[in-house]
Amino acid sequence: MEVDRRTVLGGAALPFAAGPIAAAAASDDWERIAREYDVTREVVQLEHGNWGMMARPVLAAYRAHVERVNRDTSFYARRGMVGDLEGVRATLASAMGAAVEEIAFTRNATEAMKALILQYNRLKPGDAVLYADLDYDSMQTSMESLAVRRGVRVIKISLPEPATRQSLIDTYRAAFDANPVIKMVLLTHLSHRTGLVLPIADIVTIARSRGIDAVVDAAHSVGQLDFRLPDLNADFVGMNLHKWIGAPLGVGAIYVRRERIGAIDPDPAEHPASSDILTRVHTGTPDYAAQLTIPAALAFQSAIGGARRQARLRALRDRWVRQVVGLPQVEVLTPQEPGMYGAITAFRLRGRTSHEDNVALAKALLDKYRIFTVHRDGLASGSCVRVTPALASRMSDCDALAAAIRSLVT
Structure with missing residues (x-):
């Protein structure tokens, strides 16, 4: 996940030198990198899964964007901010290995995943959907709601424990084969419960061969694992950027492969005939400063290397x-x-x-x-x-x- 380290902030250079960060990573000087974070000293903090911490230079960039958005308000919003945000979206898409028209901002992975699950329009009464015990609670509830919303049967499986790569592949294959009416499956790339990593690309391939669409929750894997979106082989992915990428709170993204955008309905607040991925999520007024800080977070991570x-x-x-x-x-x-x-x-x-x-x-x-x-x-x-x-x-x-x-x- 690489970005151009020459990315600028409001016309000025990013508020950190990528060279020292890259040199520290290359020499395994992780103490130098750890010092870029202001960690609480009240406890030994080993619960970084809720949301990530901004490194000092990213926090400095965020403060600068907050000041500008607060100072210039709509004078900036109506004259230059839209173009700046499109540049941010292009930077994110490039870092993720996606086309810009396949990416849209959300406030978190939950918002992205809700859109993918609840607005997926290829289900009809009598079909089935599948999820597992390690999937995120809100996503499980969203899947369960499809029974009423779409008239489908909802199937829940338990993943093997202890798990192996092959046992996970076999578990999903067996579930698909036992339930040939399954049309959609929820897959969590990296579980927030145990940290288990699924072999997503293999499972997606098996699902696709049976006419099953996979919706992938990458909330914890983006930035924690070294991959780009094409590596998942998935058409529908929800992400967080405020966990392991270290962007400000309130920043996520939704990915839909361009050929599959029509499988996700526009948000009810958007025009129903739109084919633009931006219409698949409607958040109202978000934290624009947080979104504008994404390039700084990506550049910091890129200096380290995935x-x-x-x-x-x-x-x-x-x-x-x-x-x-x-x-x-x-x-x-x-x-x-x-x-x-x-x-x-x-x-x-x-x-x-x-x-x-x-x-x-x-x-x-x-x-x-x-x-x-x-x-x-x-x-x-x-x-x-x-x-x-x-x-x-x-x-x-x-x-x-x-x-x-x-x-x-x-």
């Missing part, structure tokens, strides 16, 4: 997992298989699968060791605790977590 960022996030995850995975009392839910995880990983104490057990476990980590994590519910096998390091994290943070877990079980 492959290096992915490797660093996986290394942080591996640092604590390898210290506890052999403990008989600890159950690490995310596979060790290469390519099946990023930064996010979930664990629990063996046999402790209830909501209360894992709320208590997260609370013990915070109260006794000042380590902040979060419990997650919704897995078919029970609840867990999610651990999410980020570029702002240090290896010492992960060592502290591993030591805390060992202390809790010995």
